[in-house]
Amino acid sequence: MRTADPTDARERARLELLEELRASVRALRSELEQRFGIRDAGPPEREPSVEIEAEPGVGSAEAAAGLFEGLGRQLRTRLDGVDVVKLYEALRERVSIPGAADVSAEVDEFGLDARFLSRARGWLDWLFDSWWRVQVTGIDLVPETGRVLFVANTAGILPWDALMVAHAVERLHPTGRRPRPLVADWLATLPFSQSRLARLGAVRACAENAERLLLADEWVIAFPEGQKGALKPFRERYRLRRFARGGFVPLAARLRAAIVPVAVVGAEEVYPIVFEPRLLRRLLGVPIPVTPTFPLLGPLGLIPLPSQWRIRFGEPIWFDDVAPERVSDPLYVNRTREQVRGVIQALLEEELPRRRSIFS
């Protein structure tokens, strides 16, 4: 047998709590109505039971749980009146990161989705102007006609530099052409990124693709450092890695495309890679670079650092007067490759001291 007194005290406490919560619900409701004009849809069909059957012996914790359940139900009936779709649409208008709703039913043969890209422009502009405050020099050196193959240094796990160089050319070059960046193979195995990159115009880096693009009169951006460049550790930033197989030289020479060296300063600081564990790569088959934020903060760690960028276009290298038989000469190809690499390295060294710090 329970004594009456403690039960009564508990009961009283419970009722007080209940009254308090009811008052706060009322306040919340009137606030909601005032601010958002959510009309009261009349009395709900089933009265959400905020009442709790006074069962003796039930602790206040259970009562509170029941109360919250009732509150949740009430809130849900309130929110039924809100047009979630319209709200979402309004939000999407403000934030211009393209989402699943922005894809069109047409893509070009490499997967570029014009509608998706135009939706992304606002966001790319924002990255260009505000996030990285990109300063572009030498854009007037880029030829206006003919085939052009941009060759740039690369860093950063995700191809932000590719997007920004393409964006710089599109925005600042008089032709307004958007070159197609070639992105590293391993991004093709990386879930989620591949389809978005393709919609933004990126193409997997391989000789066949580059040739097809150039023949289709597209401008192309190559990053011959490849994966070695994208994953180079922070302490080796702005030191160009070996230019892979350098297939870009014979390609440009054969198709008479001008090679425009591009130095990108700033992209090498967006993900300061501390190290890249070999074991993890062997285990997972995908390189997992470790940055101060990346695996630690999960997806948040993928937010690139807002370093200040400078993109410098160099003097184009022409192949118009190169004899066809030299194109297949490996020594010539190698020499030209190293020459391009030297030009980019020199441009980098010129541009680097022009920033006061990596953020300004």
Place this chain on the structure above:
Amino acid sequence: MSARRAPRSVEPRPTIAITGLGTFTGAKIAERLLEQDPPARIVGLDLRQPRRLEGRVRFHRVDLTEPTADSIVAEILEKERCETVLHAAFFTDPHPDLEYSHELEVVGSLHVMNAAAAAGVRKLVVTSSAQVYGPHPDNPNFLSEDHALRPPHGAHSLRDRVEVEGLLRIFAQRHRALVVSSLRPCWIVGPSYESAVTRRFEAARVVTLLGYDPLLQFLHESDWLDAVELALERDAPGVYNLAADGVLPLSTLLRLAGKRSLPLPHPLLQRVAYLESIARSGDPPGAFFDYLRFLWVVDTSRARAELGFDPVYTTKEAWMSFVVARKLRGYR
């Protein structure tokens, strides 16, 4: 479709032998050739005669898995004085009995090749598949006919097809007088074509791979039959990729079809697929899902230039024709 081509010559048409008369391609091509003016003479080889072709073709019951099938087929080809052989005796679905399917597809093809050479046939057309290239992350965006054939791991039926392609290449080198063409269509869709692939897309919820959205191509069934007819009509030795114009991401295709997708993470799907393959003792469907993961889009410029291939339907139109036909038939 044949109306848009120039009127055919009136000279007596050569006799065409079709192995696998009961398959979609075999039966439809036979019907098309019979509707020509003057109708072609068709010799059909299969285990069973399709009922709608009864009495219209000279049918011979041949089991290509028999050890002496080559001499049987050679005898028929010689007796009927066939000039052209269309070899279409392949499964449209991976067959659960791996051994039987290997016997039929590889050894059967070898029998047909040898019989064709022995009977002095002038032309051999083989229906292959663009799936033999295999989906790989390092595929170029457009695969040419010279690209290496790398079927996905564990896909026995595709390994068989690749073997057939290899045998065919050797055969063509050895018999230079014989016109050998191999057609590699990408996924065929249309109102009536049915395969393991179309059934996957008929499901109420299409299983896709989480995070992957490859560009896909399709070929409309009538464009496919046009291409086979072209190969039978013209002397175009070699291998030809066949696909419609245009590529579309998988997600866009499903959206156009009004289908819901069920994106599953790849490791999970592989395990499920593995269990499924144990239960059905056939090809692991995991091999199929690789085709929804990586790129395997083909370049059709050779077929356009040398075969005169000119598809009427784009990828989108072919897909929509498939979707609409299935919707009318009450699939969702």
